[in-house]
Amino acid sequence: MGRVHPLAALLLAAAVAAAQEAPVPNLVANGSFEQLTDAGQATGWEVKPSAADAVAIDNVQCYAGHQSLRVRQTAGVSTIQQDCRPPAARHLLVCWVKREGPAAVRGQAVGPAGQVLAEAAALPDVPDWQVLQATFNPGEVGQVTIRLTVDGPGTAWLDEILLVAAEHAARVLPAERPATGRNLALHKPYSYSPAPGYDLCTDPDDVVQLTDGVYTKGHFWSQKSTVGWLRQNPQVTIDLGRVEAIDGMAISVAGGGWAGVMFPVEFRFYVSDDDACRRLGDEKADLNQVKWTHILKCAMEKKEYWADFKLDKPVKAKYIRIELVRNHGTPPDLPWTETSELKIYPPK
Numbered sequence: 001m002g003r004v005h006p007l008a009a010l011l012l013a014a015a016v017a018a019a020q021e022a023p024v025p026n027l028v029a030n031g032s033f034e035q036l037t038d039a040g041q042a043t044g045w046e047v048k049p050s051a052a053d054a055v056a057i058d059n060v061q062c063y064a065g066h067q068s069l070r071v072r073q074t075a076g077v078s079t080i081q082q083d084c085r086p087p088a089a090r091h092l093l094v095c096w097v098k099r100e101g102p103a104a105v106r107g108q109a110v111g112p113a114g115q116v117l118a119e120a121a122a123l124p125d126v127p128d129w130q131v132l133q134a135t136f137n138p139g140e141v142g143q144v145t146i147r148l149t150v151d152g153p154g155t156a157w158l159d160e161i162l163l164v165a166a167e168h169a170a171r172v173l174p175a176e177r178p179a180t181g182r183n184l185a186l187h188k189p190y191s192y193s194p195a196p197g198y199d200l201c202t203d204p205d206d207v208v209q210l211t212d213g214v215y216t217k218g219h220f221w222s223q224k225s226t227v228g229w230l231r232q233n234p235q236v237t238i239d240l241g242r243v244e245a246i247d248g249m250a251i252s253v254a255g256g257g258w259a260g261v262m263f264p265v266e267f268r269f270y271v272s273d274d275d276a277c278r279r280l281g282d283e284k285a286d287l288n289q290v291k292w293t294h295i296l297k298c299a300m301e302k303k304e305y306w307a308d309f310k311l312d313k314p315v316k317a318k319y320i321r322i323e324l325v326r327n328h329g330t331p332p333d334l335p336w337t338e339t340s341e342l343k344i345y346p347p348k
């Protein structure tokens, strides 16, 4: 067994809670690199190393099980891939990666014509294991290749490669705020005004991605699992389905000036019990026709993170409205903000 990941205890607790449930089916075979052929190769994976000895099993470093797949190279690109046939439904691709040196590490789902269906890249400057994740719907493409690439000099360890139905995201991904427990917003419907509009991350699934439990890491604006707005101050209304006690909320944000995307300056949270909120899916709808109670104004730091807010005292509401207001960029009247996930917490 390798090092104990900081999340191991939490994952263990989750595993105990889920013990009565069937395991989440993984469409990737041998995703944890625990099974080897007689020749000592990872069963089920096609490996194209940058050099003869660039790719090997490592039984010291691992994220899950007892071993991982290690790529160590001075130049070139190593590719590790496997074909599968996911059905037409939203899927989540997960790759755990640890890296040293400048090598770029990427996980992709690629269709039969070479089209990239989903992609996530490892962040630099993360010394520990990090999770790459991306959602996609293969539609009717048939065969999908799960492809991991390590490009350039350095060392990368790959482990726990998962392709699962996206509805299982909360069971296979670490919780960012585990101590707080239940997320009232998970899989809840929402509407937005105006409609999101940014080519690289706008896709039909924008209507579910804010509450699907999938937190986007890395370059937000180019990942389909985020919802982005250009030159707009977006508002999102979440329908919790019934009146719930609310104690806090969290939102994941991106920015930092890459490609001009900047961090939001402020979030404003409102609540309402007015069922007129249900009609707010129309982007031309006037949200101010509904009576809203302003409960929280959150000044944001200029960084990519999960912003987490607790109310002074819990409120009860059926609808939550969130406004992203301005950004940290220049000029400030050109808001370009993105978000991946919203969470609403009940009192403990």
Ligand SMILES: [Ca+2]
Binding pocket: 032, 033, 034, 062, 063, 064, 065, 066, 067, 068, 159, 160
């Ligand atoms: Ca493993």
